Amino acid sequence: DAGITQSPRHKVTETGTPVTLRCHQTENHRYMYWYRQDPGHGLRLIHYSYGVKDTDKGEVSDGYSVSRSKTEDFLLTLESATSSQTSVYFCAISEPGRRQISFGPGTRLTVT
Protein backbone atom coordinates (compact mmCIF):
# COMPACT_ATOMS: atom_id res chain seq x y z
CA ASP A 1 0.00 0.00 0.00
CA ALA A 2 2.58 2.56 -1.16
CA GLY A 3 3.97 3.25 2.33
CA ILE A 4 0.68 4.33 3.85
CA THR A 5 -0.55 3.12 7.21
CA GLN A 6 -3.76 3.90 9.01
CA SER A 7 -4.49 3.53 12.69
CA PRO A 8 -6.54 2.14 14.18
CA ARG A 9 -7.73 -0.35 11.57
CA HIS A 10 -10.95 -1.02 13.43
CA LYS A 11 -12.73 1.01 16.08
CA VAL A 12 -16.05 0.86 17.85
CA THR A 13 -17.09 3.95 19.75
CA GLU A 14 -20.19 5.44 21.30
CA THR A 15 -22.22 8.36 20.04
CA GLY A 16 -20.93 11.67 21.33
CA THR A 17 -17.33 10.61 21.94
CA PRO A 18 -14.40 12.20 20.10
CA VAL A 19 -12.47 10.01 17.68
CA THR A 20 -9.16 10.61 15.91
CA LEU A 21 -7.95 8.56 12.97
CA ARG A 22 -4.33 8.72 11.93
CA CYS A 23 -2.77 8.39 8.51
CA HIS A 24 0.99 8.03 8.22
CA GLN A 25 3.00 7.99 4.97
CA THR A 26 6.63 7.27 4.26
CA GLU A 27 6.56 8.52 0.63
CA ASN A 28 7.08 12.22 1.39
CA HIS A 29 4.10 13.05 -0.85
CA ARG A 30 2.77 16.58 -0.63
CA TYR A 31 -0.96 15.85 -0.89
CA MET A 32 -2.96 13.78 1.59
CA TYR A 33 -6.66 12.99 1.60
CA TRP A 34 -9.39 11.50 3.75
CA TYR A 35 -12.31 9.68 2.13
CA ARG A 36 -15.25 7.80 3.50
CA GLN A 37 -16.94 4.89 1.77
CA ASP A 38 -20.55 3.92 2.32
CA PRO A 39 -22.86 1.56 0.43
CA GLY A 40 -24.69 3.41 -2.33
CA HIS A 41 -22.47 6.49 -2.07
CA GLY A 42 -19.13 5.23 -3.25
CA LEU A 43 -16.03 7.09 -2.14
CA ARG A 44 -16.53 10.65 -0.98
CA LEU A 45 -13.80 13.17 -0.21
CA ILE A 46 -13.94 14.57 3.32
CA HIS A 47 -10.86 16.82 3.56
CA TYR A 48 -7.53 17.09 1.89
CA SER A 49 -4.17 18.70 2.58
CA TYR A 50 -1.79 20.26 0.09
CA GLY A 51 1.03 20.81 2.55
CA VAL A 52 1.89 21.12 6.23
CA LYS A 53 -0.81 23.18 7.94
CA ASP A 54 -2.61 23.67 4.58
CA THR A 55 -5.96 21.90 4.41
CA ASP A 56 -9.27 22.31 2.61
CA LYS A 57 -12.77 20.87 2.64
CA GLY A 58 -14.04 18.15 0.35
CA GLU A 59 -17.57 17.00 -0.49
CA VAL A 60 -18.68 15.87 2.98
CA SER A 61 -16.68 17.82 5.55
CA ASP A 62 -19.42 18.61 8.11
CA GLY A 63 -18.66 16.99 11.46
CA TYR A 64 -15.00 16.39 10.63
CA SER A 65 -11.80 18.35 11.20
CA VAL A 66 -8.25 17.60 10.10
CA SER A 67 -4.75 18.59 11.02
CA ARG A 68 -1.36 18.19 9.42
CA SER A 69 1.61 19.30 11.51
CA LYS A 70 4.14 17.10 9.70
CA THR A 71 4.45 16.00 6.08
CA GLU A 72 4.01 12.36 7.02
CA ASP A 73 0.94 12.57 9.26
CA PHE A 74 -2.65 13.57 8.51
CA LEU A 75 -5.20 13.31 11.31
CA LEU A 76 -8.97 13.12 10.93
CA THR A 77 -11.03 14.04 14.00
CA LEU A 78 -14.69 13.46 14.68
CA GLU A 79 -15.35 15.93 17.49
CA SER A 80 -18.55 14.20 18.60
CA ALA A 81 -19.18 10.98 16.74
CA THR A 82 -22.65 10.22 15.39
CA SER A 83 -24.11 6.99 14.00
CA SER A 84 -24.14 8.55 10.51
CA GLN A 85 -20.35 8.60 10.67
CA THR A 86 -20.19 4.81 10.80
CA SER A 87 -18.17 4.08 7.68
CA VAL A 88 -14.91 2.86 6.22
CA TYR A 89 -12.36 5.65 6.11
CA PHE A 90 -9.53 5.69 3.58
CA CYS A 91 -6.47 7.85 3.61
CA ALA A 92 -4.70 8.59 0.33
CA ILE A 93 -1.63 10.41 -0.92
CA SER A 94 -0.47 11.96 -4.16
CA GLU A 95 2.35 14.04 -5.50
CA PRO A 96 1.96 17.04 -7.84
CA GLY A 97 2.42 16.05 -11.46
CA ARG A 98 2.34 12.29 -10.89
CA ARG A 99 -1.37 12.02 -11.67
CA GLN A 100 -1.88 9.05 -9.40
CA ILE A 101 -3.39 8.68 -5.97
CA SER A 102 -2.46 5.82 -3.65
CA PHE A 103 -4.68 4.54 -0.88
CA GLY A 104 -4.10 3.16 2.57
CA PRO A 105 -5.74 -0.03 3.86
CA GLY A 106 -8.72 1.71 5.46
CA THR A 107 -10.19 2.08 8.94
CA ARG A 108 -13.57 0.59 9.79
CA LEU A 109 -15.34 2.85 12.29
CA THR A 110 -18.56 1.86 14.01
CA VAL A 111 -20.45 4.41 16.09
CA THR A 112 -23.05 2.80 18.34
Added chain:
Amino acid sequence: DAKTTQPNSMESNEEEPVHLPCNHSTISGTDYIHWYRQLPSQGPEYVIHGLTSNVNNRMASLAIAEDRKSSTLILHRATLRDAAVYYCILTSNTGNQFYFGTGTSLTVIP
Protein backbone atom coordinates in the same frame (compact mmCIF):
# COMPACT_ATOMS: atom_id res chain seq x y z
CA ASP B 1 -15.32 19.41 -11.17
CA ALA B 2 -16.60 17.64 -14.25
CA LYS B 3 -18.72 14.59 -13.48
CA THR B 4 -18.69 11.10 -14.91
CA THR B 5 -21.51 8.62 -15.49
CA GLN B 6 -20.98 4.86 -15.33
CA PRO B 7 -23.34 1.87 -15.26
CA ASN B 8 -23.88 0.57 -11.75
CA SER B 9 -22.95 -2.99 -12.63
CA MET B 10 -21.75 -5.24 -15.43
CA GLU B 11 -21.10 -8.93 -15.89
CA SER B 12 -18.52 -10.71 -17.99
CA ASN B 13 -17.54 -14.28 -18.63
CA GLU B 14 -14.08 -15.34 -17.60
CA GLU B 15 -11.42 -15.11 -20.32
CA GLU B 16 -13.55 -12.80 -22.46
CA PRO B 17 -12.85 -9.10 -23.10
CA VAL B 18 -14.68 -6.52 -21.01
CA HIS B 19 -15.54 -3.00 -22.12
CA LEU B 20 -16.41 -0.66 -19.25
CA PRO B 21 -17.97 2.61 -20.48
CA CYS B 22 -17.79 6.07 -18.95
CA ASN B 23 -19.52 9.26 -20.06
CA HIS B 24 -18.01 12.64 -19.24
CA SER B 25 -19.82 15.10 -21.47
CA THR B 26 -18.71 18.18 -19.49
CA ILE B 27 -15.01 17.37 -19.64
CA SER B 28 -12.75 20.36 -20.20
CA GLY B 29 -9.83 20.45 -22.58
CA THR B 30 -7.25 19.98 -19.83
CA ASP B 31 -9.00 17.28 -17.78
CA TYR B 32 -7.31 13.91 -17.59
CA ILE B 33 -9.35 10.69 -17.58
CA HIS B 34 -8.38 8.20 -14.90
CA TRP B 35 -9.51 4.69 -14.06
CA TYR B 36 -9.10 3.07 -10.70
CA ARG B 37 -10.41 -0.21 -9.37
CA GLN B 38 -11.24 -1.40 -5.90
CA LEU B 39 -10.96 -5.04 -4.97
CA PRO B 40 -13.04 -6.31 -2.04
CA SER B 41 -11.84 -5.04 1.34
CA GLN B 42 -9.09 -2.90 -0.18
CA GLY B 43 -8.55 0.70 -1.13
CA PRO B 44 -8.76 1.69 -4.79
CA GLU B 45 -5.72 1.12 -6.98
CA TYR B 46 -4.59 2.90 -10.12
CA VAL B 47 -5.36 1.24 -13.45
CA ILE B 48 -4.66 3.72 -16.24
CA HIS B 49 -5.05 7.33 -17.30
CA GLY B 50 -5.00 9.39 -20.48
CA LEU B 51 -5.67 12.80 -21.99
CA THR B 52 -6.51 12.47 -25.70
CA SER B 53 -4.86 9.40 -27.17
CA ASN B 54 -5.62 5.77 -26.44
CA VAL B 55 -3.36 4.25 -23.81
CA ASN B 56 -2.19 0.72 -23.08
CA ASN B 57 -0.46 -0.77 -20.07
CA ARG B 58 -0.03 -4.21 -18.58
CA MET B 59 -3.40 -4.05 -16.83
CA ALA B 60 -5.73 -2.60 -19.43
CA SER B 61 -6.33 -0.32 -22.38
CA LEU B 62 -8.07 3.05 -22.38
CA ALA B 63 -9.98 4.10 -25.47
CA ILE B 64 -10.91 7.80 -25.57
CA ALA B 65 -13.56 9.07 -27.95
CA GLU B 66 -12.46 11.67 -30.46
CA ASP B 67 -14.63 14.36 -28.81
CA ARG B 68 -13.40 13.17 -25.37
CA LYS B 69 -16.94 13.03 -24.04
CA SER B 70 -16.70 9.32 -23.33
CA SER B 71 -14.09 6.68 -22.72
CA THR B 72 -13.90 2.91 -22.38
CA LEU B 73 -11.71 0.82 -20.15
CA ILE B 74 -10.87 -2.46 -21.86
CA LEU B 75 -9.80 -5.55 -19.99
CA HIS B 76 -8.58 -7.83 -22.73
CA ARG B 77 -9.20 -11.11 -20.95
CA ALA B 78 -11.20 -11.03 -17.77
CA THR B 79 -10.10 -13.20 -14.88
CA LEU B 80 -11.83 -13.85 -11.58
CA ARG B 81 -9.32 -11.48 -9.95
CA ASP B 82 -10.69 -8.64 -12.06
CA ALA B 83 -13.98 -8.70 -10.15
CA ALA B 84 -13.99 -5.26 -8.56
CA VAL B 85 -15.58 -1.82 -8.59
CA TYR B 86 -14.15 0.30 -11.41
CA TYR B 87 -14.10 4.06 -11.08
CA CYS B 88 -13.79 6.53 -13.93
CA ILE B 89 -12.74 9.97 -12.69
CA LEU B 90 -11.54 13.24 -14.14
CA THR B 91 -8.75 15.39 -12.79
CA SER B 92 -7.91 18.94 -13.66
CA ASN B 93 -4.62 20.08 -15.10
CA THR B 94 -3.24 20.47 -11.58
CA GLY B 95 -4.24 16.85 -11.01
CA ASN B 96 -4.59 16.89 -7.25
CA GLN B 97 -8.31 16.55 -6.56
CA PHE B 98 -9.84 13.13 -7.10
CA TYR B 99 -13.62 12.70 -6.88
CA PHE B 100 -14.64 9.05 -7.19
CA GLY B 101 -18.41 8.56 -7.23
CA THR B 102 -19.97 5.08 -7.14
CA GLY B 103 -18.26 3.31 -10.05
CA THR B 104 -19.21 0.11 -11.92
CA SER B 105 -19.28 -3.18 -10.07
CA LEU B 106 -17.86 -5.85 -12.38
CA THR B 107 -18.81 -9.48 -11.83
CA VAL B 108 -16.74 -12.12 -13.62
CA ILE B 109 -18.56 -15.38 -14.21
CA PRO B 110 -16.46 -18.57 -14.26
